[in-house]
Amino acid sequence: MTLATNPQSIAPTNRQFQSATSGSSLADVLERVLDKGVVIAGDITVSVGATELLNIRIRLLISSVDKAKEMGINWWENNPFLNAQAQHQSQQLLQANQQLQSRIESLEQELRSLKAAQF
Numbered sequence: 001m002t003l004a005t006n007p008q009s010i011a012p013t014n015r016q017f018q019s020a021t022s023g024s025s026l027a028d029v030l031e032r033v034l035d036k037g038v039v040i041a042g043d044i045t046v047s048v049g050a051t052e053l054l055n056i057r058i059r060l061l062i063s064s065v066d067k068a069k070e071m072g073i074n075w076w077e078n079n080p081f082l083n084a085q086a087q088h089q090s091q092q093l094l095q096a097n098q099q100l101q102s103r104i105e106s107l108e109q110e111l112r113s114l115k116a117a118q119f
Helices: 026-036 065-070 084-118
Strands: 038-048 051-062
Touching (some): 026 065
Antiparallel strands (some): 038 051
16 A cells, blocks of 8 residues: 655645734834723732721823823823923912912901900
């Protein structure tokens, strides 16, 4: 009994298996993550017996600035440590607050003197 074989079917093939990361550089992956955004959420609880001692909720969002603004997240625009304009506005608010406090103190002092003059 003779088996006929095809020499092409016996020879190994040089096919490459493609994985999800093949052909993707770090820059490509980073671009996709920043374009779409990634949310990482987790809870950490430390307990002794049935008594919960510590509960930490972690919510992390990684995205581009444009994507964050699109989602309505823009806290850095009003943070005085990250924005010079917000820092100037913060200083103006502090000055206005100090002026209002001094006016309140003078009005309270005037009110006390009026009450003392009545008696």
